[in-house]
Amino acid sequence: MIELRDVCKTYHARSGPVDVLNGVNLRVDRGDKIGIVGRNGSGKSTLIRLIGGVERPTSGKIMQSMRISWPLAFTGAFQGGLTGVDNVRFICRVYGKAYEEVIDFVEDFSQLGRFLKEPVKIYSSGMRARLAFAVSLMIDFDCYLIDEVVAVGDARFQQRSHEELFEVRKDRAIIIVSHDPNYMRLHCDNAAVLEDGRLRFFDEVEQAFEYHSHQMMN
């Protein structure tokens, strides 16, 4: 279970305080697949980072009894100067997982080949995302946070990540932030629109997108 209660986040910018989240409430249970939609700058990534524990809320509570992944995004999580393999070692140590159990899968799944032995800073953002996917699948989280990295890799990679995430691990919760309506329709049970720092929930993904595009018109 993950529960957010009245979560607010304010950043102190040079021009003054910016209220990004303004009382977000959210509950995620085992196996839930939730999509979050919102215009650019609406605070989707901030919300994901708060749930992932990367940042802390300014006020409000985040309670959790699940193992939550770090936000799988195009940035973060890896030290650029270290090789892919050394980053995998570091992450395994942090999450208490044996490197030997993980590395074969990571090599095979990420399709990074010899680049695994190169520093991560020379990776493309797609390569980083593939590595992040591969490692996080092996850490065995109860809830995966996916921030816009849905369309990485070739068709085969996408097929395999779909299998690993939504079939092999279909009992896990997933929170997805994306601008891709097709991906959301295929993978989420319900969706919420983030606007004015609050979440508005919809039972059907379709309704969320309808509401969202309607808002975008205005």
Place this chain on the structure above:
Amino acid sequence: MASRASNGSLARAFRIQARVLWALILREIMTRYGRHNIGFLWLFVEPMLFTLGITALWTIAGFHHGSNLPITAFALTGYSTVLLWRNMPNRCVGSIIPNSALMYHRNVRVLDIFLSRIALEAIGATMSFVTLGLVFNFLGMLSPPEDALRVLQGWLLTAWFGAAFAMFLGALAERSEMVEKLWHPAAYLLFPLSGAAYLVDALPKDFQNAALWLPMVNGVELVREGYFGSKIVAHYDMTYLVTCNMVLSLFALALERIVSREFVPE
């Protein structure tokens, strides 16, 4: 699932903490020393070279320190303690930004970055001190400490001071860029004042009390009393040193809390 049931328990928190620190220490060794030539041995070879260099310089220059202690003994005790309290802040100031990507992992926090770097510096300085002490002893240049426990006491209190100072400056540096600019000249100027290059007893009476305002002077005097207690008169105020350490630790941890709460990784 048994481990999940104990979610939030202290034992579990300790396990995670130990795991994270170990991971950060190994990562730090990798990025700093790599797998080339002598690798992680640089951790204590580097401070050893510093101490050896200072010892050689002071010997050649016939450095006068106001006692009849051999210069080797004087330099080893003095410079090793400087390395102990000075390298920790050196490594903690400006350490957050380069590690910001690692803080994507919820259990990796600002405090962990500091603690892992502090631990590494402590290990390096201690191994350098002990190794050189043994080597000098073997070569007949230095007698073993008269009171090893007192040496340990002085060493640990200096390490505590260094750790608290490092955390304080590391967190403060996150709030103001001035800290990084000012720390380097300050560290440089503190060296001659720190007690590494003089015995408090050799100072004029008026200066003695002033010198003891610097916490690290008390630390090095303790170490020297342990090493050659019968040959020198050591001056220190243990209560003052411990109080300084506690107050500094309190400020350091409070500041770290604020910085950690507000920090936004890349």
